Amino acid sequence: MNKLHINPGYCKGCLICVENCAPKAIKAADKINSRGYNLPIEDDMKRCSGCKLCEIVCPDFAITIEIDETNNKKK
Amino acid sequence: MTHPQEKHFLKPGVHYLQGSQACAEGAIMAGCRVYAGYPITPASEIMEHAALRFPKVGGRFIQMEDEISSASVLLGASWAGAKAMTATSSPGFSLMQEVISFAIMTETPLVIVDVQRPGPGQGYITTSQEDVMQARWGHHGEGSIIALSPSSVQEMFEFTIEAFNLAEHWRSPVLLMAEETVAHMRERVRVPSQRQIKIINRKKPQDLGITPEQYLPYGHDTIPPMANWGEGYNVNHVSLVHYADGKITQYNPEMHFENVRRVQQKIENNISKIARLEAKFIEGCRHLVICYGSVSRTAIEAVIEAREEYGIDIGYLKLITLWPFPEEQLRKVVKKVDTIFVPEMNLGMMKHPITEALRDRCKKIIAIPSLGNLHAPEDILDSICKELK
Amino acid sequence: MLKYLKERGPSGARLPLILCPGCGAGQVLNYTLHAVDKIIHEDGIRKEDLAFISGVGCSARLTSHYLNFDSAWTLHGRALAIATGALLANPELKVIVFTGDGDVAAIGGNHFIHACRRNINVTILCVNNGLYGMTGGQVAPTTPAGIETTTTPYGNVEAEFDLCKLAQTAGATYIARWTTAHPRQTIKSITKAIRKKGAAFVEILSQCPVHNKTSPVEMLHNLKKNTVSIKKTKQSEKGKIRIGEFCDITRPEWTAKYQHIIDQYSR
Numbered sequence: 188m189n190k191l192h193i194n195p196g197y198c199k200g201c202l203i204c205v206e207n208c209a210p211k212a213i214k215a216a217d218k219i220n221s222r223g224y225n226l227p228i229e230d231d232m233k234r235c236s237g238c239k240l241c242e243i244v245c246p247d248f249a250i251t252i253e254i255d256e257t258n259n260k261k262k
Numbered sequence: 263m264t265h266p267q268e269k270h271f272l273k274p275g276v277h278y279l280q281g282s283q284a285c286a287e288g289a290i291m292a293g294c295r296v297y298a299g300y301p302i303t304p305a306s307e308i309m310e311h312a313a314l315r316f317p318k319v320g321g322r323f324i325q326m327e328d329e330i331s332s333a334s335v336l337l338g339a340s341w342a343g344a345k346a347m348t349a350t351s352s353p354g355f356s357l358m359q360e361v362i363s364f365a366i367m368t369e370t371p372l373v374i375v376d377v378q379r380p381g382p383g384q385g386y387i388t389t390s391q392e393d394v395m396q397a398r399w400g401h402h403g404e405g406s407i408i409a410l411s412p413s414s415v416q417e418m419f420e421f422t423i424e425a426f427n428l429a430e431h432w433r434s435p436v437l438l439m440a441e442e443t444v445a446h447m448r449e450r451v452r453v454p455s456q457r458q459i460k461i462i463n464r465k466k467p468q469d470l471g472i473t474p475e476q477y478l479p480y481g482h483d484t485i486p487p488m489a490n491w492g493e494g495y496n497v498n499h500v501s502l503v504h505y506a507d508g509k510i511t512q513y514n515p516e517m518h519f520e521n522v523r524r525v526q527q528k529i530e531n532n533i534s535k536i537a538r539l540e541a542k543f544i545e546g547c548r549h550l551v552i553c554y555g556s557v558s559r560t561a562i563e564a565v566i567e568a569r570e571e572y573g574i575d576i577g578y579l580k581l582i583t584l585w586p587f588p589e590e591q592l593r594k595v596v597k598k599v600d601t602i603f604v605p606e607m608n609l610g611m612m613k614h615p616i617t618e619a620l621r622d623r624c625k626k627i628i629a630i631p632s633l634g635n636l637h638a639p640e641d642i643l644d645s646i647c648k649e650l651k
Numbered sequence: 652m653l654k655y656l657k658e659r660g661p662s663g664a665r666l667p668l669i670l671c672p673g674c675g676a677g678q679v680l681n682y683t684l685h686a687v688d689k690i691i692h693e694d695g696i697r698k699e700d701l702a703f704i705s706g707v708g709c710s711a712r713l714t715s716h717y718l719n720f721d722s723a724w725t726l727h728g729r730a731l732a733i734a735t736g737a738l739l740a741n742p743e744l745k746v747i748v749f750t751g752d753g754d755v756a757a758i759g760g761n762h763f764i765h766a767c768r769r770n771i772n773v774t775i776l777c778v779n780n781g782l783y784g785m786t787g788g789q790v791a792p793t794t795p796a797g798i799e800t801t802t803t804p805y806g807n808v809e810a811e812f813d814l815c816k817l818a819q820t821a822g823a824t825y826i827a828r829w830t831t832a833h834p835r836q837t838i839k840s841i842t843k844a845i846r847k848k849g850a851a852f853v854e855i856l857s858q859c860p861v862h863n864k865t866s867p868v869e870m871l872h873n874l875k876k877n878t879v880s881i882k883k884t885k886q887s888e889k890g891k892i893r894i895g896e897f898c899d900i901t902r903p904e905w906t907a908k909y910q911h912i913i914d915q916y917s918r
Contacts, residue, residue, distance in 0.1 A: 197666055201673030201860075201867045207834075224672070243685060243834050246677025247667050248653050270917065296739045317913045322739040322906075327765045331732035334725075334762075338704070338736030341723060342744060346736065364726055478661065491721035492741055494699040496657070498716050499723035505662035510716050512663060 189235040190253040193226050197249035200224025204241035204250050210234040213241065270318040274455040281418040281445040282307035282349075285375060285438070286315060288422030289347050291459055294373070295321035296346040298335035300328055300354060303387045304442040305377035308349035329354035333361035336372040341499055343490035345426055349375035351442075352393050353384065356400070362435050363401035366525065367501040369486060371429035371464060373422070375438040377445040378607075380634045388634045389442035391555055391607040395614075397437050398585045404522050406529035408536060409437040409585040411554040415449035421582075427462040428536065432529060433485050439584060441607065443556040443636050464488045467495065480521070481506030484528050529586050537588035540580040541595055543569065547577030549601045549650065550624075552592075552616055554581040556636055557605050564642035572643075574650055576603075584612065589619040596623050601649060605630035605642050652684040657719050665716055670709060673867025675831040675857025676749075676778045680713045682834055682855075683747065683776060686841035690745075694846070701745045702737055706730040706754040708785045709859075710778035713749045728759030731766040734773045742772070742906035745845060752779040752793040756812050760792075767821035770849045771905045775823075776841060777814060777852065780859040788862035800862075815897050818852040825851035826898040830874040831858060833894070840896065849904045856892065 191213055202215050205227050212235035215225045227241075227250065237254050272287050279287070285308050289297070297316055299309035309325070316323040326332040332348045339346035350358065355376040365372055376397070380390040393400075397409040408428050412421045421438060429436040467477050467487045474495045480486050486506075489495035498508045503518045529536065543565065544550070553561040558580040568574040579595065581588070596602075602624050604613045610629035617627050630637065630645045658666050670677045690696050701720050705711035707727035714722040725733050734746045755763045755777050766773060782800055783789040790800040790807050793814065798807045818826045825847040827840040837855055844851035856878070858870035865873075879888050881895035 199672035206868045246674050317916045327761050331762050334729040334732035335736035338733035339740040342737040342740035344740030491702045496719050497721050507660040507662050508716050509662045
């Protein structure tokens with residue numbers, strides 16, 4: 188299963204990544220963090236296709252998706 | 263920089279040139295290979311000569327859409343490794359002040375020639391020395407600058423080369439404060455061979471064994487070594503107050519003071535190494551003429567006549583460097599005189615730092631102003647005689 | 652793409668970017684680095700062959716101290732003149748200019764039209780957020796009529812520029828307009844623009860959530876809704892901004908033309 192990594196020092200909680208995730212694998216956290224942002228968290232990473240659009244649209248280079256090679260889903 | 267097109271350089275020997283031509287040729291000899299300009303009387307001839315000559319020596323010339331972009335071209339060219347120059351006149355010089363301020367802060371070597379004409383406004387298209395204060399104080403903010411004042415076609419040639427050497431050594435913009443007289447006059451110029459000319463190039467981190475990982479674009483030394491674009495040093499040029507590594511966030515007053523003070527002191531603490539003056543008949547003289555630029559050509563005639571025909575014990579001092587102002591050097595040379603005369607093609611500008619420097623060394627300082635016209639020797643001599651006889 | 656940024660230096664951390672949460676300029680930087688990465692890998696361009704220049708404004712902050720490339724954060728509106736200088740010194744440099752709508756069309760307007768006219772080999776990436784962001788949200792030459800800004804508190808009485816039409820008239824040889832809500836198309840256009848030998852202009856309509864007092868997600872939604880691809884329709888659709896590639900032609904580039912002069916007269 189692919190993994191979501193958020194750099195909490197860079198993420199400003201704009202949630203553009205969540206909006207752009209077509210399979211809805213990630214969602215916004217309910218609680219705000221110490222900087223006042225709702226960070227993206229994993230919702231159901233089985234849905235993650237590894238398209239990495241979230242990485243492309245992030246204004247702060249705060250998100251990376253770690254691709255699980257062992258369980259490579261072929262579309 | 264190498265000079266592959268040496269066959270197109272001026273041949274060593276004596277040439278009969280206009281000051282404008284001599285300036286452009288000096289730039290070529292200094293290794294300048296980028297020229298950007300905009301037409302303005304009385305500076306256009308420098309640009310026209312550059313347009314003709316630069317491609318012959320492998321350089322690039324461009325006429326830009328205004329003076330601001332002409333000066334801006336020099337920034338990019340310098341960062342990409344070239345020596346670059348523009349020439350303008352007083353109204354264009356006003357337009358370039360923001361770029362000059364920026365060049366001071368980013369410590370970018372470049373040369374700007376101001377062929378001064380009267381102002382304010384469009385003023386007139388003859389000669390003047392009315393920008394000499396603007397040269398030092400026209401750019402916004404602190405910092406210092408180097409400005410030279412040529413008085414002959416030979417000096418248009420030589421001081422342009424010196425301007426580039428100073429720019430490269432001190433990592434600073436350098437101004438050549440010419441005047442319409444000296445740009446338009448024609449005189450003989452002795453041109454040495456390329457090998458005889460001393461050329462200074464910017465000190466680079468590669469020369470000091472500093473790797474890209476270690477490199478601090480504004481650090482390592484009072485005059486930071488300068489890497490060019492394209493050499494793998496990932497140089498970020500920035501004019502907001504910055505740390506030595508170029509970081510601009512986490513502002514604090516100490517970082518601000520350190521940054522701007524170093525940039526200013528880089529020049530102001532080294533005036534004796536930068537500024538030059540020329541003195542004649544100065545040993546024990548009773549009175550003194552202090553002058554610069556083309557006025558020094560007629561002032562020396564007045565001084566000689568005052569001494570030989572009128573028996574006035576008067577000396578002559580020519581400022582080669584206007585800025586940084588050579589206060590200490592002046593005080594070393596001028597111990598005690600009665601009257602100092604300062605002929606200028608303005609209503610009294612360099613008279614101010616001269617007064618500040620020598621007020622306690624003399625009894626009186628008298629300005630001899632002229633606007634739009636070069637003083638004839640008689641004009642200066644009449645003022646001297648009127649005062650002293 | 653973090654390998655292309657200076658995350659920290661001897662005087663400390665430089666990231667996160669100084670931009671507001673959800674700022675479109677940050678996205679444009681991301682898209683640009685994706686394009687640059689592609690070009691480095693596919694075209695054999697070295698990292699040191701690239702140089703980034705910006706003027707002043709939010710878009711300009713991208714080069715302020717973040718890039719792990721040769722770069723310069725310069726004067727308001729003058730980036731294109733400075734880029735011209737860099738190319739005169741070294742025509743092999745691939746110069747990319749980040750600019751904003753105020754920077755390129757107001758104070759920099761003159762240099763913009765001449766850079767396009769000269770077809771100097773520069774890539775102009777314009778982050779167009781329709782106002783002056785850094786200084787607090789004033790009206791810009793790209794602000795539509797009627798909009799209230801801090802300097803048009805009663806509504807803007809002026810009409811706005813179409814920057815792509817301006818670039819076209821001035822003579823740019825690659826012209827495209829996308830939005831931050833069109834990442835893949837933007838990356839593709841930026842890639843083409845950098846590869847173009849000539850003046851290439853890519854306008855990216857971009858959200859400023861703070862001055863528009865609207866969430867980034869909602870603004871991106873509107874950008875998608877209020878634009879229409881020129882492939883879909885040749886006519887202007889009422890109220891919608893046309894996006895796509897407007898121009899991709901070949902014209903002699905400035906340094907290439909001047910090189911002929913050097914070659915001929917330096918013999």
